[in-house]
Amino acid sequence: MDDKLMLMIPGPTLVPETALLAMAQHPIGHRSGDFSKIMAEVIENLKWLHQTKNDVLILASSGTGAMEAGIINFLSPGDRILCGCNGKFGDRWAEVATAYGLQVEKITAEWGQALDTEKFRQHLEADQDKQIKAVIFTHSETSTGVLNDLETINGYVKAHGQALIIVDAVTSLGAVSIPVDELGLDIVASGSQKGYMIPPGLAFVAVGAKAWSAYEIAKLPRYYLDLGKYRKDAAKNTTPFTPPVNLFFALQATLRIMQGEGLENIFARHDRLKTATRTAIKALGLPLLGPDTVASPAVTAVAPPPEVEAEKLRAIMKKRFDIALAGGQDHLKGKIFRIGHLGFVCERDILSTIAALEVALIDLGYESFTPGAGLAAASRVLVKS
């Protein structure tokens, strides 16, 4: 049907109508007092969400722009960095760093597995003369549904003492607790079309004091992504370049909704939705791409057996039920499908998705489950929690 799409992909995510209607307002001047008031409120609430007193800067870009800013503002050509690569996005940050002439050492893991924190420890401990300037990795790998161990890797970076930690939190921010100040995270990047519950077009970079010291000596060229400019103007509740004012209207609305729900409740909801989804998928006899122990609260990747063609399944889900699921990326294209459950997602959405999935699977001739088993499993998780 038209206008009936249910977006169960890991971004863009579902958007509350309050935010959509806020966005439909006539724009206002970005150099006006009215805009500054919105920006002041938004900045305060972004700091609340990031659990930080540091700067949280707002860019008009995708999450990639924010990550690029998080890298190029704090490093110089030839700097040595460690980059965790266990999915499409980890690979991308290695590409960004390489494009800017950094010396990149990759710590890799198979797509679907978490990064081995021990490898970070070894590399960082071996670096006696403190040549590693930054450690970059993706917290929640959107391409695989794996949550890397931020706390442990951060501990090793802190023990190293010199390197900055640069975290891609694009699908984890707002889905799982990231206590930026408590962990002492230097740079944390994220994007609006994920846990923030608004459409794409804004991106965020939290920057701590140690990163700002590095900024002073960093030599990579930048202008549009120069975070110093954003910091200077944010202090006056304005932006160096014309901001997407209508997306700010939407963000103001969703941050208020998030404050109403409360951080603990938001994170508990994501955890519950993740567990319900994974439990249901298992009850349907479908293999999950990664293990439960490192499962992202944002997205679940399913690797169906050969008789269930992922792309055909997605087509049925879309055509018959107006539910959009994500496919695999790069070498996982056609081999997995992904269910997004971050942002403006409630228990009903998970139940609908699992129920529809059961029908679609039967439709495809897959009969390795008792009809209703997925739904029953999800329901048990929801009733208990």
Next chain:
Amino acid sequence: MDDKLMLMIPGPTLVPETALLAMAQHPIGHRSGDFSKIMAEVIENLKWLHQTKNDVLILASSGTGAMEAGIINFLSPGDRILCGCNGKFGDRWAEVATAYGLQVEKITAEWGQALDTEKFRQHLEADQDKQIKAVIFTHSETSTGVLNDLETINGYVKAHGQALIIVDAVTSLGAVSIPVDELGLDIVASGSQKGYMIPPGLAFVAVGAKAWSAYEIAKLPRYYLDLGKYRKDAAKNTTPFTPPVNLFFALQATLRIMQGEGLENIFARHDRLKTATRTAIKALGLPLLGPDTVASPAVTAVAPPPEVEAEKLRAIMKKRFDIALAGGQDHLKGKIFRIGHLGFVCERDILSTIAALEVALIDLGYESFTPGAGLAAASRVLVKS
């Protein structure tokens, strides 16, 4: 009053409700066939608006991001460029180029005056060994309301034969005819919150064949702003990074509106609104910042006498009439005010603005005009044209 704002600034500009409502739709997946269909239509219509068969690439950024992309994709460190500087934005492109280690020669003019095209001729003719790699300037200087002579400067660049022409058309695209292919313009950048009639958040770069050849050897680092990636993906009606899908909905709507009006009519309307505005301002005895011969069809800058404080006047216009006018930037702050008349602006808007301006001027104690004189002058222009 609340919700009554009339945005007569040179961006963000007024947005048709069709576009606002389009933007308020639930987002869709950016890797879907539905999004590709929108993108295909949008690209085709952007080419129509640019009067080109070249690529017109779409970025999630402000106009500055598009201009930076227009510079860094086609040049290498140390390259010599000419940069026209006669306002805030011309100065900005010199700053961008300097940030990336280019060798910048500025051709300056006073703010409010047009760039002297002869200086471009002299510099380009003197460059016998073709070391000048690019000529960059702002077509319509938003900060002063001056339209630089694109055609003449382009002629000298073409006579030089080697240099690329990189045009900031942020407030001119959609307000005045820019026949990209006929003039052979290499790179033309613009932003969504101007003639495109949608909110800020998208930016555009038209790139011609000669520029793509330069891209092959250009060595400045880039990733998020790497136009090669956008070109490759645009060929498949997709984008390398998550696009602001809701702004695409709005753009699809306004490009259809623009097609309905027709290019000639759009440009004639802007010319008429410009002339009506300037004629009215003169009838009120207020000095214009720049001469009529180089007046931008997008924005008119007024330099009132000392007894009319520009900021007080803007405050009255805002408070009493809910009309937002722009102030001066940098050293012109407090010395001028600017009336935007680009995009979704009709004759009624100009009449309202002039009528309100008359009251605000009288309110401020300025009595150098016969009440009604501004409105009468504007009306005469509109009746005649």
